[in-house]
Amino acid sequence: xxxxxxxxxxxxxxxxxxxxxxxxxxxxxxxxxxxxxxxxxxxxxxxxxxxxxxxxxxxxxxxxxxxxxxxxxxxxxxxxxxxxxxxxxxxxxxxxxxxxxxxxxxxxxxxxxxxxxxxxxxxxxxxxxxxxxxxxxxxxxxxxxxxxxxxxxxxxxxxxxxxxxxxxxxxxxxxxxxxxxxxxxxxxxxxxxxxxxxxxxxxxxxxxxxxxxxxxxxxxxxxxxxxxxxxxxxxxxxxxxxxxxxxxxxxxxxxxxxxxxxxxxxxxxxxxxxxxxxxxxxxxxxxxxxxxxxxxxxxxxxxxxxxxxxxxxxxxxxxxxxxxxxxxxxxxxxxxxxxxxxxxxxxxxxxxxxxxxxxxxxxxxxxxxxxxxxxxxxxxxxxxxxxxxxxxxxxxxxxxxxxxxxxxxxxx
Amino acid sequence: xxxxxxxxxxxxxxxxxxxxxxxxxxxxxxxxxxxxxxxxxxxxxxxxxxxxxxxxxxxxxxxxxxxxxxxxxxxxxxxxxxxxxxxxxxxxxxxxxxxxxxxxxxxxxxxxxxxxxxxxxxxxxxxxxxxxxxxxxxxxxxxxxxxxxxxxxx
Ligand SMILES: Cc1cc2nc3c(=O)[nH]c(=O)nc-3n(C[C@H](O)[C@H](O)[C@H](O)COP(=O)(O)OP(=O)(O)OC[C@H]3O[C@@H](n4cnc5c(N)ncnc54)[C@H](O)[C@@H]3O)c2cc1C
Ligand code: SF4
Ligand code: SF4
Numbered sequence: 083x084x085x086x087x088x089x090x091x092x093x094x095x096x097x098x099x100x101x102x103x104x105x106x107x108x109x110x111x112x113x114x115x116x117x118x119x120x121x122x123x124x125x126x127x128x129x130x131x132x133x134x135x136x137x138x139x140x141x142x143x144x145x146x147x148x149x150x151x152x153x154x155x156x157x158x159x160x161x162x163x164x165x166x167x168x169x170x171x172x173x174x175x176x177x178x179x180x181x182x183x184x185x186x187x188x189x190x191x192x193x194x195x196x197x198x199x200x201x202x203x204x205x206x207x208x209x210x211x212x213x214x215x216x217x218x219x220x221x222x223x224x225x226x227x228x229x230x231x232x233x234x235x236x237x238x239x240x241x242x243x244x245x246x247x248x249x250x251x252x253x254x255x256x257x258x259x260x261x262x263x264x265x266x267x268x269x270x271x272x273x274x275x276x277x278x279x280x281x282x283x284x285x286x287x288x289x290x291x292x293x294x295x296x297x298x299x300x301x302x303x304x305x306x307x308x309x310x311x312x313x314x315x316x317x318x319x320x321x322x323x324x325x326x327x328x329x330x331x332x333x334x335x336x337x338x339x340x341x342x343x344x345x346x347x348x349x350x351x352x353x354x355x356x357x358x359x360x361x362x363x364x365x366x367x368x369x370x371x372x373x374x375x376x377x378x379x380x381x382x383x384x385x386x387x388x389x390x391x392x393x394x395x396x397x398x399x400x401x402x403x404x405x406x407x408x409x410x411x412x413x414x415x416x417x418x419x420x421x422x423x424x425x426x427x428x429x430x431x432x433x434x435x436x437x438x439x440x441x442x443x444x445x446x447x448x449x450x451x452x453x454x455x456x457x458x459x460x461x462x463x464x465x466x467x468x469x470x471x472x473x474x475x476x477x478x479x480x481x482x483x484x485x486x487x488x489x490x491x492x493x494x
Numbered sequence: 495x496x497x498x499x500x501x502x503x504x505x506x507x508x509x510x511x512x513x514x515x516x517x518x519x520x521x522x523x524x525x526x527x528x529x530x531x532x533x534x535x536x537x538x539x540x541x542x543x544x545x546x547x548x549x550x551x552x553x554x555x556x557x558x559x560x561x562x563x564x565x566x567x568x569x570x571x572x573x574x575x576x577x578x579x580x581x582x583x584x585x586x587x588x589x590x591x592x593x594x595x596x597x598x599x600x601x602x603x604x605x606x607x608x609x610x611x612x613x614x615x616x617x618x619x620x621x622x623x624x625x626x627x628x629x630x631x632x633x634x635x636x637x638x639x640x641x642x643x644x645x646x647x648x
Contacts, residue, residue: 272577317524318579355526355579379525383532383577398527398545404537 083108084484087174087253089162089425092120093137094458094469095259096144101477103153107484110155110251111148114423116181116214117207118145118156120261122466124208126291128336130343136336137466145209159217162426163248171254171453172428180244182215187239194231194240204231208292215240254487255453255480256428258439259473262418262459265315265323273314273414274385280393281385281412283314284330287337296344304345305410309395310334311382312354316417327417327463331357332364334415335371342374351376351409353397360465385412418463428454438462455480503554510594511551517590519582523548529574529584535567542567544574544584551591560595566602568592613648616641 084107088095091113099109117123125138148154159179166173183194190211195204203219206212221228222242232240267275267283274281282290290296296305312334316327331354338350352375359365371377380397388394388408395412399405420438429439429451440461445451457476458469511517529544536542542564550559559565565588574584595601601609611618616639626636 313526313579319522319581320579324580355524379527380531381526381528381577381579383528383573396531398531398536402540402543404531 084254084488085110086480087112087172087251087256088259089256090120090259090261090460091118091156092259092261092458093122093141093144093466094261094473095120096141096148097470098257098259098457098473098477099154100144100147100151101474102480103151105477105481107481108153110157110253112157112160112162112176114159114161116159116205116216118148118158119209121264124285124292125288128340130340134336134339136333140466140470142209165426165428167452168252170252172256174251174253176249176251178247178249179217180246182240182242182244183213184239184241185212187237188212189237191236193234193236197230197234199228199230254484255455257455257457257476257480258425258428258460259457260421260423260425260460262463263421265416265419267314267414267416269321270314272384273311274393275414278385278387278393279391280410281414283414283416284333285416287413291340305348307349307409308341308411308413309409310338310352310413310415312352312415313381314414314416315419317355323417323419325463326358328358328360329463329465330415330417332465334413335367335375337413338375339371349376350374351378353378353380353382355379355381418459421460453483498553498555502557504556505554507554507556508552511590514590514594516583516586519580520548520551520587522580523582524580525549526579528577528579532573532577534571534573535569539564539567547588547591548582548584559591560598560600563602565591565595566605609648612644614641615639616644
């Protein structure tokens, strides 16, 4: 039976494993993190009175499809330590960290999280609501003694005695769906991220939506103004990212409309240098949005704490003058950069990476990469839907490759 | 706003600027205005707008740009270069434009006078017997002018 290792369980990895399963190919979905979903797992639904087609819910769909699919084995908390090309395909050395909480027994009571002394060690799975241990934050990973959660769990679902296992895995092909890393806006200090209270990255805003931070606010706590700053960490040759991240104009616009829907009084401004319209309906949506959102073609020179402690933006306004304006919140629309996790030599020497695979020396026809495939944002910035489309395409490529291998015909 | 007549523009001017030392970044500009928002000169002299200067160069407004007085206002503080996402390096670019302007003999009189001083004395202030006498009374070594290098440079 042919077997494929899919590395990364973001939307591209999930949809690839699903598509392979549909085609009758078995796969092992390997993820370093304790939960599937990748970057998209942090996003929230942006529906106003109608769906805004952000695609965030697709991830949830795919996670439940994968869990029901017998042809897919999901390995969470799993790292690849080493890799070797063999006559058959690839041999991977896996390091499996245990899932200390047994999901089937967990009753989702959350008592463990309350007693845990490390703030980020126990997390809640946004899809299922069950709890899991984020081992890298757990005191045990720092060789300290602690068994607080194990002792309080009323279901005895926690077993901290479990040990990590190293294991060899032989597969016929590997698919890299390692995705992207969002830009860290602290690298652009003039935007004040981490220094000026009220300056958020788009991911922080996503989490605020997700955690319901904008629900049931008192009159006084409602934000009265928000600014979106576009192209933070994209189209920026100073930091070696002279490309468009393709999704930020869209997601900022959707967040803007959602805020406007929640708080009709809120003043929304969007600072851009060039709005990119990637799908055919976008032009219409921009027209509609420009009635609700103040679109300003200017990138601010600086964001600092204003006289009242709120973020104050300095920019050159439409009337040819420098304007300093305070906002309650500022969201920096961060772009995408290549994921920097180790690939244990699967693609030979191409790592650590400063660029997406699509735009550097990875060439699928090179015999050194035989049986290796790439999908989704590992190749370059894409939307959720585009990542899924990519995986559908790559799944058929893999199927074709495996069939050729089986029939003994050499694949160029 | 004054009208621009397309026939008066010089479409090759942007290439001239881009091939002048310092002007290489010209065509990378996105017109995002971050430079203008950061410029301290713009705050007092509204005519001075780095982004507009770039637009003028790109449009080929050679005459208007090279004969303008405002290109000489830059304080070389590099605030614009600091904020520019496109690495246009406007401070270097304005040097390139000023160099082109002075080749076309459009440099302001004050600057030309300074150039004369440099050529003559190798410094912006002439050092005479008087200064050196004063220096020797204070126990300081005399200053000898070396204009030769400047002569060959200018
Ligand atoms: C702020 C923001 C908002 C966005 N909003 C939208 C939106 O509204 N709509 C939309 O369509 N798109 C949006 N996007 C884009 C969207 O996030 C991507 O299209 C999508 O996440 C791509 O999925 P992926 O699977 O390719 O990558 P990822 O989501 O990055 O998943 C990669 C996975 O691989 C894992 N991994 C990496 N390396 C390894 C390794 N060596 N071993 C094992 N596992 C590994 C990672 O842990 C991760 O789980 C947004 C992006 C950003 C930054
Ligand atoms: S900051 Fe750079 S890209 Fe933006 S307008 Fe100025 S020169 Fe152009
Ligand atoms: S270097 Fe010149 S153009 Fe740039 S900000 Fe300073 S004064 Fe303005």
